[in-house]
Amino acid sequence: MPSARPVPSALRPVVAAAAALVALALVAAGALVSSLATPAGALSPAVVLTSDFESGLDGWQARGAASVSTTATGARGAGSLLVQDRVDPWDGALIPVTEIFEPGTTYTIGLWLRLPDGAGTADLRVSVQRDLDGQPSYETLTTVEGVSSQWRQVTATYTPGLFDTASLYVESVSSPADVMVDDVLVSGVRYTPDLSLTPVSDAVSVPFGIAVEPQDLLGGRGDLLAHHAEQITPGNQMKPDAIQPTEGTFTFAAADGLVDWAIEHDMRVYGHTLLWHQQTPDWFFQRDGAALTTSAADQALLRERLRTHIEAVADHYRETYGEYGTPGNPIFAFDVVNEVIDESQPDGLRRSEWYRVLGPSYIADAFRYARAAFGPEVLLFINDYNTEYPDKRAPYLRLVTDLLAQGVPVDGVGHQLHVEVGRSIPMVEDTIEAFEALDVTQAVTELDVSAYRDSGESWTQPPADRLLEQGYYYRDMLAMLERHASSFESITIWGLEDSRTWLRSGAAPLLFDGALQAKPAYWGIVDPSRIGATPTPTPSVTATPGVTPTVTPTPSVTPTPSVTPTVTATPSVTPTPADPRACRVAYTTNDWNTGFTAGVRVTNTGTSALSGWTLTFSLDGGQRVTQGWSASWTQSGARVTATNAAWNGSLAPGGSVDIGFNGSHTGSNPRPTSFALGGVPCAVG
Incomplete structure (x- = not known):
């Protein structure tokens, strides 16, 4: 179920806000407000919070076991916030926003992050805690990977739900390294939809x-x-x-x-x-x-x-x-x-x-x-x-x-x-x-x-x-x-x-x-x-040959919710007549968190029919195949092998087969650069 969120841990129920929060591209914090275009039906963005730490903590406090103080090293000025004595990843720095945030208003949050000199790197989070009727909710606005001793500018958007109290805070994914924060700028805007439009329900x-x-x-x-x-x-x-x-x-x-x-x-x-x-x-x-x-x-x-x-x-x-x-x-x-x-x-x-x-x-x-x-x-x-x-x-x-x-x-x-x-x-x-x-x-x-x-x-x-x-x-x-x-x-x-x-x-x-x-x-x-001036039909994609279902007394169960693999129209390919075993592979993925779903289209661009096939390629970013379909999938180290299923082994000249798999990654998911079908290198694209 794609709506899934990580199960809360025993110590701190971190609820990933993938369904609620979207990280934006990096922008200059100083230009954050002026660069925000006001959409139709919206009020002008209003600045609701600024913290430059030039003359004190600006209302920021320690969270958990951490301690906070100011330093003389700023992103653009002469001061910043230093967070030390962290024991757990959720120890950090917070600022209460109970009187600042309003439920239903969309906020753009910009700030600068770095680690002290010599502290290595760490993945940091900007998060919000909302408490309602005594129950806390923890929502991650954005995760910033590989923060080092160089300042990083970050922005994210957030729309809070109802709360009795709320706080904005900085934490980390796993490392309790010291953290520096500077030039926090938060602006809010409340959007108004166009209710003169035809309801979707009237068109369905x-x-x-x-x-x-x-x-x-x-x-x-x-x-x-x-x-x-x-x-x-x-x-x-x-x-x-x-x-x-x-x-x-x-x-x-x-x-x-x-x-x-x-x-x-x-x-x-x-x-x-x-x-x-x-x-x-x-x-x-x-x-x-x-x-x-x-x-x-x-x-x-x-x-x-x-x-x-x-x-x-x-x-x-x-x-x-x-x-x-x-x-x-x-x-x-x-x-x-x-x-x-x-x-x-x-x-x-x-x-x-x-x-x-x-x-x-x-x-x-x-x-x-x-x-x-x-x-x-x-x-x-x-x-x-x-x-x-x-x-x-x-x-x-x-x-x-x-x-x-x-x-x-x-x-x-x-x-x-x-x-x-x-x-x-x-x-x-x-x-x-x-x-x-x-x-x-x-x-x-x-x-x-x-x-x-x-x-x-x-x-x-x-x-x-x-x-x-x-x-x-x-x-x-x-x-x-x-x-x-x-x-x-x-x-x-x-x-x-x-x-x-x-x-x-x-x-x-x-x-x-x-x-x-x-x-x-x-x-x-x-x-x-x-939609546009020249509507054109969605390209048709030939479906993978179907499996003839057979009734068995045992009920069935399905794979973990994952983003459905991408299937795209097969590119036009001119086979090389001299090579009876030519091939082409189109590889597409859809990523989420630390998982992905890959769709692989294999086209026989040669002049001879295949009565069975084996596709090999490498996942060089440490990815692991967790589950595959329409082929028999194995992985040894980085090398992945997919062998035809019983029902799709025959591949005529010009014919294609769609296969795919679910996989895991650690934050980076580079695409394979080469594929081979039966040992013969394939064109890619």
Whole structure:
């Protein structure tokens, strides 16, 4: 689930703000305010905080075990803030912003960072702590890698949610090295959307939804949300770690706030999610601090915990808002089981802790518990990502087919559709058509379209032509979905506006920009004639040959949420007639945090057909392949080998095959520079 955030640690629950905070390009701090263009519908930016440390601490304090003082070494003046005596990474320097920040206002935060001479390097963070009703939230604004004894200028944007108290602070990722801070400048602006625009919900023939966090209900964001959506999906507030962080202790306040808002605005609520391998507290899988075994007693304990959790959620919303299906209760659907497919496993099921202890039976159990708890008025969904890929589609289809054959109450199938410009829309349609043969409804649950094609691209704002291309892509995707409207319960976009996407900075995957203004992506859905002067269809990409699914009695499970691999139109290649074994490789990636998803298109540009193939290349940046599809993947050191699957080994002259993998990196993800097919070097591009 791309909305995933790191699980809080025992000492300090650091919540990565990937879905809420976007790091901006470096700018000169002194020109920060004057360089901010005021967008339509926005007030002029106002400076709310400055600290130059020329005559004291300027209100800054020590955080944790640290101590703070001023020094005579400044970024541009004669003084700066020195943070010393740090023991843990979260020890640092803070300034209270309770009386400075306002919920729903967007702030641009600029400052300078360095380490003292001789201190080496460290990765530093600029963060915010918000406390509401006694519960702290920790949000990382930006991470600055490799800070040394040279001053670094940094800016980030931040939109706070509700709080009783709040503080802005500097910390580090791991090293407790001394830190120097200077020339802090914070300005704020409150954006106002154009509510004269046609609501997106009016342009989509099925219910249209947006996934949201509490910050999205505030100010202009709340107005924008209410204007365009018919339903909402809580991004994180209904996940197991949010609802039941410790056994028997249920915390519904954040989720209830979203439900209350939906009721006030006459919206439906799509619940997300009851069971997931991520964002589930460790205690679910432990007894007295030790990992559960596969003993009958431990299996019974885990099943009881699952049933109790589902019943508690269902009972709470029934008791609070009335019986499901009545006007007072807006919850109409719930993701019961999320991301349980892993196409690399023989049975197609993810090897999670749920699977380790219970085997595949937990999937059917979860649906049966949910039907008993919620009753017939709530649609029960299974949800997954990458379902458009044939090798993921096959076990997903097989699992749902098996569950239905067993009488398991699966009402709906969710397709996340975290894609990027160029992802094959015909491949998505093939998946939709495959599930239309089953007695289920379908939903697009988490649609967004990254403007990046691969990790080699990086920008503060996407180029205008890429935003136009994104608009055409949304146009073509929604046109395809409309052809299958009768099969869909709803279509949901994963996020309201670009500054709060879970993807990396510059991906700009949503319909509205950070200033709450409509993008070409919006017009792609509402009025494609307004995208640009010369609309052109999204390039069609030939889908990888499908796997013929076979029904097996074992349910399936899926890979870890990851950004869906980039698929782009195959470049035109003129084969060399003299070389019967020529080849070309197109390699694209989508990165997030320390993970990435790679798409690899292999084209046979030679004159002879291949009856089997092996592709080799090197990942020279320390990356590791964690999971692959459409091929058999192995890695030895930096060398990666992909061998054809049983169904895609035949590659005619001019033919292409799409394969891919999930991987991990340590902050840098350089692209492979050379590929070989059967030992023959391939052209790249």
